[in-house]
Structure formats: structure tokens, C-alpha cells
Amino acid sequence: MNMLTVSPSPHVHSGDSVKKNMYGVIIALLPAFAASLYYFGIGAVIVSLTAVLSCVFFEWAIQKFLLKKETSIMDGSAALTGLLLAFNMPSNLPIWIIIIGSLVAIGIGKMSFGGLGNNPFNPALVGRVFLLISFPVQMTLWPKPIVSQMHYLDAETGATPLSVMKEGLANGETVSALMDKIPSINELFFGAMGGSAGEVAAAALLVGLIFMLLKKIITWHIPVAVLGTIAVFTGILNLVSPELYAGPLFHLLTGGVMLGAIFMATDYVSSPMANKGMIIFGIGIGIITVVIRVFGAYPEGVSFAILIMNGFVPLIDKYVKPKRFGEVVKTANA
Amino acid sequence: MLKTFSLGGVHPAENKFSAGKKIEALPIPEQVSVPIAQHIGAPSEPVVSKGDEVKVGQLIAKSSGFVSANIHSPVSGKVFKIDDILDTSGYKRKAIIIKTDGDVWDENIDRSDDLVTDITASSEEIVKKVGEAGIVGLGGATFPAHVKLSVPPGKTCDVLILNGVECEPYLTADHQLMMEKGDEIMVGTQLLMIALKVEKAIIGIENNKPDAIKHMTDLASKYQGITIQPLKVQYPQGGEKQLIDACISRQIPSGKLPIEVGAVVQNVGTTLAVYEAIQKNKPLFERVVTVTGKSVSNPSNFLARVGTPLNQLIDAAGGLPEDTGKIIGGGPMMGKALTSTEVPITKGSSGILIMPEEIAKRGKLEPCIRCSKCVSVCPMGLSPYLLSTVSDKAIWDRAEEEKIMDCIECGSCSFTCPANRPLLDYIRLGKGKVGQIMRSRNK
Numbered sequence: 138m139n140m141l142t143v144s145p146s147p148h149v150h151s152g153d154s155v156k157k158n159m160y161g162v163i164i165a166l167l168p169a170f171a172a173s174l175y176y177f178g179i180g181a182v183i184v185s186l187t188a189v190l191s192c193v194f195f196e197w198a199i200q201k202f203l204l205k206k207e208t209s210i211m212d213g214s215a216a217l218t219g220l221l222l223a224f225n226m227p228s229n230l231p232i233w234i235i236i237i238g239s240l241v242a243i244g245i246g247k248m249s250f251g252g253l254g255n256n257p258f259n260p261a262l263v264g265r266v267f268l269l270i271s272f273p274v275q276m277t278l279w280p281k282p283i284v285s286q287m288h289y290l291d292a293e294t295g296a297t298p299l300s301v302m303k304e305g306l307a308n309g310e311t312v313s314a315l316m317d318k319i320p321s322i323n324e325l326f327f328g329a330m331g332g333s334a335g336e337v338a339a340a341a342l343l344v345g346l347i348f349m350l351l352k353k354i355i356t357w358h359i360p361v362a363v364l365g366t367i368a369v370f371t372g373i374l375n376l377v378s379p380e381l382y383a384g385p386l387f388h389l390l391t392g393g394v395m396l397g398a399i400f401m402a403t404d405y406v407s408s409p410m411a412n413k414g415m416i417i418f419g420i421g422i423g424i425i426t427v428v429i430r431v432f433g434a435y436p437e438g439v440s441f442a443i444l445i446m447n448g449f450v451p452l453i454d455k456y457v458k459p460k461r462f463g464e465v466v467k468t469a470n471a
Numbered sequence: 472m473l474k475t476f477s478l479g480g481v482h483p484a485e486n487k488f489s490a491g492k493k494i495e496a497l498p499i500p501e502q503v504s505v506p507i508a509q510h511i512g513a514p515s516e517p518v519v520s521k522g523d524e525v526k527v528g529q530l531i532a533k534s535s536g537f538v539s540a541n542i543h544s545p546v547s548g549k550v551f552k553i554d555d556i557l558d559t560s561g562y563k564r565k566a567i568i569i570k571t572d573g574d575v576w577d578e579n580i581d582r583s584d585d586l587v588t589d590i591t592a593s594s595e596e597i598v599k600k601v602g603e604a605g606i607v608g609l610g611g612a613t614f615p616a617h618v619k620l621s622v623p624p625g626k627t628c629d630v631l632i633l634n635g636v637e638c639e640p641y642l643t644a645d646h647q648l649m650m651e652k653g654d655e656i657m658v659g660t661q662l663l664m665i666a667l668k669v670e671k672a673i674i675g676i677e678n679n680k681p682d683a684i685k686h687m688t689d690l691a692s693k694y695q696g697i698t699i700q701p702l703k704v705q706y707p708q709g710g711e712k713q714l715i716d717a718c719i720s721r722q723i724p725s726g727k728l729p730i731e732v733g734a735v736v737q738n739v740g741t742t743l744a745v746y747e748a749i750q751k752n753k754p755l756f757e758r759v760v761t762v763t764g765k766s767v768s769n770p771s772n773f774l775a776r777v778g779t780p781l782n783q784l785i786d787a788a789g790g791l792p793e794d795t796g797k798i799i800g801g802g803p804m805m806g807k808a809l810t811s812t813e814v815p816i817t818k819g820s821s822g823i824l825i826m827p828e829e830i831a832k833r834g835k836l837e838p839c840i841r842c843s844k845c846v847s848v849c850p851m852g853l854s855p856y857l858l859s860t861v862s863d864k865a866i867w868d869r870a871e872e873e874k875i876m877d878c879i880e881c882g883s884c885s886f887t888c889p890a891n892r893p894l895l896d897y898i899r900l901g902k903g904k905v906g907q908i909m910r911s912r913n914k
Contacts, residue, residue, distance in 0.1 A: 142797045142831040143561070143808040145896050147882030149483055149640070149830070153844070153889040155837050212837070254838040254890075356847065410843040410854060461852035461874065462478050462712065463724045 159213030165345035172338035178286030180228030191239035192219030221261035224335020238264040279331035297331040303436040311380040325390040336396040362419020363398035397439035414457040473703035476713035479850040480705040489770035496774040503778025504566040509817040510613040512538030528577035541605035545756035545776035548572035587750040597666040604748035609740035613819040629733040633674040638709040639802025644759040649683040659746035707881040764825030766792035782812040796831025799824040837890035845884040855884035859894040862901030
């Protein structure tokens with residue numbers, strides 16, 4: 138008779154793996170990738186490829202030469218960080234800047250904390266914000282959609298709806314006048330606007346969300362909390378003063394809100410562990426995003442909002458616990 | 472919308488290979504080894520010695536306290552010896568070994584198949600007889616039934632819930648019992664209702680057994696106060712706490728027993744044993760065991776005498792497959808991996824699951840990615856990732872604070888973890904240690 142394995146229960150496994158989840162998110166990003174190819178063409182390809190390859194390379198190199206331990210690049214998390222980083226950049230960003238961003242994202246944002254599972258901040262956002270602050274000009278020149286299909290560094294650039302709205306309002310123009318200057322809501326939904334490579338097409342990102350929900354990669358709590366909060370907050374502002382504050386649809390469909398709510402805030406490692414905690418996390422992100430957008434100096438606030446809330450996650454996890462069995466007591470003997 | 476319990480749960484592949492296989496009585500073994508510790512509570516004390524002649528159903532070991540159980544001989548023959556043998560626990564423990572001679576039963580036992588529906592016993596008599604018959608929970612927990620039926624002073628019981636759920640994958644013994652012995656189970660239910668002095672009984676059955684739901688519903692219409700509750704398939708619905716929540720939406724508070732919410736739960740197999748004990752004077756010495764597995768050639772439901780060596784059941788199911796990697800006593804989620812095929816069947820042996828080599832080992836261990844899937848599947852609303860970490864780092868006061876003692880060890884967390892982390896292993900370690908600390912504190 139063969140040797141019998143004697144291990145503790147359970148003796149079966151769901152078959153889920155880290156790899157499946159990481160590649161699942163990458164698949165969920167494919168519609169947005171297709172949209173970025175359509176709007177930004179060659180630039181999107183170069184930026185995405187560079188970011189993914191350099192992220193994977195840096196993780197491999199750091200693990201092999203600095204940490205001297207087994208590589209984990211096959212689990213897909215470095216590739217995912219690369220893809221998300223690329224989606225947060227303009228499609229005409231020079232290669233050397235992309236590589237620096239990848240080094241910061243993986244080296245500082247992930248590996249310095251101990252690798253996958255230990256990073257308190259979303260690595261792709263660490264990379265992105267570092268680049269935004271270090272290279273403010275290059276990181277805010279947005280290629281125009283469609284016309285930049287065949288161009289990379291020489292892509293024609295223009296303002297994004299968010300920057301049009303921000304500067305216009307600062308100049309005293311009204312919301313309704315400015316809404317005429319930017320693409321229609323329909324066009325915004327499908328992505329015909331300037332912006333980062335992966336953030337423009339809300340429709341494509343929503344398809345990705347549905348895929349991830351069906352595959353049980355993420356739950357609805359964080360995206361709904363972020364988007365809901367932004368909608369409610371800007372809705373209230375818009376009701377109070379419709380010509381000073383743009384409405385919810387504008388805010389939901391422009392800038393990095395969709396990408397942030399669906400793919401960045403939902404990063405496993407840097408988000409809370411209990412459903413209630415996730416909702417608080419999402420609400421915090423929504424509030425900070427709107428405050429920065431409406432009252433702050435930057436036209437876009439999602440990246441900062443997520444990073445700030447990432448910092449609060451250990452506190453949230455400590456005090457906000459999942460709903461326990463037996464908490465609501467209905468007894469016959471009480 | 473089918474009812475189910477409110478928090479967490481998983482749905483492992485059902486693999487009910489032996490479903491629909493009629494219960495087959497195995498030939499009587501040549502020798503049985505009857506462990507004296509087959510139940511929760513104190514081991515029983517033998518009342519026979521080497522050389523004694525015994526009959527089927529004769530008392531061979533008696534209960535040694537309130538939470539203990541009588542043990543009766545499963546065969547007729549001569550007591551060969553009382554010795555320590557390897558049993559399903561993995562350790563060597565005391566057992567009464569009997570060499571079989573014929574099949575002579577105790578004269579008081581009614582061996583006919585007629586359904587006896589008249590109930591003359593009173594509530595106290597039923598509880599007493601259940602204890603005398605050595606009945607323990609046959610779902611696998613083996614808790615002495617007469618203790619469960621003795622409602623402590625100050626508590627009231629208003630509903631009896633029967634577990635016909637069989638939520639573990641692969642196992643089909645309870646399913647067959649409901650199909651083949653439905654009437655007897657109904658009378659057993661009535662006996663339990665009298666014992667507990669309740670007017671309501673609910674039998675929970677998962678809807679992957681539509682024939683059992685239909686059959687039992689038809690039967691229940693003939694009896695007063697018994698209803699069938701179809702339930703959505705979800706593991707671990709058979710756990711007492713989850714079953715009560717699913718059937719009557721009451722959640723037992725932390726650290727308390729089902730009687731706290733006015734309910735008592737019994738497995739359908741246990742209920743059948745109660746019928747046989749009261750109506751047929753037959754004590755508990757045999758049970759239905761599912762023998763199954765992907766490579767098993769004849770997956771079946773066998774009626775086997777307690778003390779039968781495992782290999783006899785495995786042979787009857789077509790023999791031990793070539794690619795066997797693991798043999799599990801019980802189901803795949805909570806069963807115990809066994810070390811040998813010579814160990815005996817006990818009252819708690821609900822199934823024997825033979826796993827092929829390829830799935831006998833765990834996947835590669837990876838670091839925790841904080842995906843929180845373990846939290847979302849825990850039926851008790853705990854945080855397995857946290858309990859596992861604090862147990863690993865021996866932070867016992869934190870473990871107690873985070874309610875590690877509420878864990879029912881169902882295995883849903885380890886089952887789900889994408890990083891193959893041994894969550895339940897560490898939680899069990901933590902529970903053992905924290906339990907020890909709590910007990911020494913109360914001294």
C-alpha cells in the first residue's frame with residue numbers, strides 16, 4: 138500500500154490561488170486596455186508594455202540580487218501593478234520616466250515593505266504620485282483621443298474635461314457654459330476625452346467591474362462606497378449651487394474616479410478586511426477626492442485620496458470588525 | 472428564495488458518488504474491536520472481561536458519568552481481550568475485542584421490520600431509555616443524546632430541529648436513511664418531541680436531495696407538528712448553530728448552547744436510533760457508513776456493526792484503489808485523516824473517503840495577500856487571518872478577545888484561502904491554548 142498522507146482537515150481546497158486573482162484583474166482590465174488602444178494607439182501600447190516589463194524586471198531583480206530569495210513574478214502581481222501604473226499615465230510619457238515610475242512603484246511601494254501582502258499603500262499609486270510630483274509637466278500633458286492613435290512622443294495634447302472645468306470655474310465661468318466646452322456625457326461614458334491611458338472609458342471599466350464581481354475577485358462594497366459618496370457629495374454641492382459646482386455625472390465620468398474606485402481602491406493588500414471597514418474606506422476616499430477636486434489646487438484628487446485612506450486602513454481594521462454570529466440576539470430564554 | 476444561514480459559508484464540489492445506493496448490510500466481521508471512547512465525555516467502563524460470552528445488544532461497557540455513554544456488543548461471541556489498539560484517533564486506546572460466533576441477539580430486541588407507531592413511553596422514560604441504549608450523535612460529533620434531551624432547569628425548549636442536511640461533500644448515509652427509513656425517522660421525531668415536551672419539529676434538508684425533500688414532506692403530512700424545511704446548499708449548514716439560524720432565524724449567542732434559543736438539534740440517524748431503542752428495544756451498535764471516493768469502484772452506503780475493521784468496508788466497496796493517497800474518516804471538510812485501514816468503525820463513523828494521491832497534498836504556501844476572502848466565508852463572523860496570526864505569534868489574550876473560541880472548525884477559511892495558508896491549523900492550536908488558559912482561570 139502507498140504511504141498515506143495524514144494532514145489536518147480540511148482535505149479539499151476551492152482551487153483559488155493568488156495567480157488566478159491577479160490574472161483575473163488583468164483580464165478585467167482588458168476592455169479598458171482595448172479602449173486605450175482605440176483612443177491613444179501606439180502611445181498606449183508603448184506605455185503599457187514598458188510599465189509592465191519594467192515592473193516585472195524590477196521585482197525579479199530586487200528579489201534575486203538584493204533579497205536573495207525565490208522570485209514571485211509568476212503570481213502576476215508585478216504585471217498587474219505595471220498595467221495599473223500605465224493606465225494612470227498619459228500615453229506620451231517618455232520611456233525613461235515610465236521606468237523610474239516602475240522602480241518607485243515596485244521598489245519603494247512594494248518590495249521595501251516586504252513584498253506582496255505587506256505594502257500598506259497601493260504600489261501603482263505610489264509610483265504615479267511620485268511621478269506627478271517629480272515630473273509635473275510631462276505628467277499633465279494629455280494626448281487628445283483618436284488623433285494621437287499613430288503618435289507617441291509627438292502626440293497632440295489638449296486639456297482634459299477636469300482641467301477645463303477647474304480652470305474655467307477659477308476664471309469665474311459658469312458650470313453650464315463649461316459643460317458645453319467639454320464632450321457630452323455620452324462621449325465621456327465611452328471615453329472620448331483626454332486623460333490617462335486607462336482612465337477614460339467608464340463603460341469599459343464597468344465591464345471589468347462586473348467581471349470581477351462575477352468571478353468573486355472583489356466585492357461591491359468599495360466601488361459602491363467610493364462612487365456613491367462622490368455622487369452624493371457632488372450632488373449636494375450641485376443642488377446648492379449649480380453654476381459653481383458640477384454635478385455627479387460629470388465627476389463620476391471624468392478623471393480617474395472610475396479607474397480608482399474599481400481597480401485602485403480595491404487592491405487587496407492596502408484595503409480593509411471587513412465589509413463595514415471597506416464602506417468607511419470608500420466613503421473617506423469619496424470625500425477626500427471631492428474636497429481636493431472642488432476646493433483644492435489639483436484638478437484630480439483620486440490618487441491622493443486613496444493613498445491617504447490606505448494610511449488609515451490599519452486603524453480601520455483594528456476597530457471595525459466583521460458582523461459576528463450571535464450579535465443580534467433572538468432567544469427564547471433571554 | 473431558499474432559506475439558509477446568514478453569515479459566510481462555502482460550496483465545495485458535492486461529489487455524491489454514492490447517492491441513490493441502497494443501504495447494504497455488510498456480513499458480520501470475524502472479530503470486532505469496540506473502543507470504550509466513542510463519544511464526547513468520559514470513556515465508558517467495561518463490564519465484561521476476557522472469556523465472557525456475549526450476545527448482540529448486550530451491555531459491555533457502562534457510562535462513567537453524566538456526559539458518557541453505554542456501549543453494547545455489536546456481535547455475539549467471546550470476549551478475546553481488552554487491550555489498547557490503534558483507532559480512528561490515530562492513537563492507541565482501550566477497546567474490547569470480541570471474536571464472533573454466530574449472530575445471537577439479546578432476546579428483548581424486536582428484530583421484525585414492522586413499523587411500531589404506538590408510543591406508550593413518557594417523556595422521562597424516553598430520555599432514560601435513550602441513555603440506556605447508548606445513543607450518541609450520529610452526525611459525527613457523538614455527543615450523548617440523553618444529555619441533549621435533558622433540558623437544564625431554567626431553560627425552556629420550544630422546537631426540535633432535525634439535521635437531514637448532510638452538508639459534507641461525498642457523504643450520503645443520511646440521504647439514504649431518509650429515503651429508506653423515513654417512517655421510522657418520523658416516529659423517532661415524535662419520540663424526541665415527547666421527550667423534549669415540544670409541539671414543533673422542523674427537519675432541515677438541503678435541496679440537492681429533492682427526492683428526500685419530497686418523500687419526507689409526504690410522510691410528514693401524516694404526523695402532527697412536523698414540517699420539512701428545504702434549504703439552499705451551503706456548507707456548513709449542518710453545524711447546529713448554522714442550522715438553527717437557517718431554519719428559525721435564531722442565532723445562539725457566543726459561548727452558549729442551542730437550548731439558549733429554545734432549540735435542540737438531532738441528526739436524522741440519531742433519530743432513527745431513538746426509534747429503534749424505544750420501539751424495538753434495540754441499543755446502538757451499528758450504523759450506516761458511506762464508503763466513497765473518486766477512484767473507488769463501488770461507492771456504497773453500508774450498514775456496518777461498530778468495531779468492524781475499516782478494510783472490510785473498503786473491500787466491499789471494491790478494494791483500496793491503486794492511487795490512494797489519503798483515507799479520511801468522515802467528510803472532506805472536517806473528517807480526520809487515518810493512519811491505517813485496520814482501525815475499527817465507531818458510532819461516529821459517518822463515512823470513509825478515499826482520496827487519490829493528486830489531491831491528497833496541500834497547495835504551495837504563499838504569503839497572505841489580505842484578500843479578506845477568509846473573513847467573508849467564516850460562518851461565525853470571525854477574522855481567520857487574524858486569529859491564525861495571533862495564534863502563530865502566541866498572543867493569547869488577543870486571540871481570546873477576537874473570539875477564537877467561537878470557531879466551529881468547519882474549515883471554510885482554509886478551503887477558500889488563495890494563498891493556501893494553514894489558517895485552521897493555527898486556529899486549532901490557539902483554541903487549545905486559550906481554552907486551557909480559560910479553564911485554569913475559572914479554577
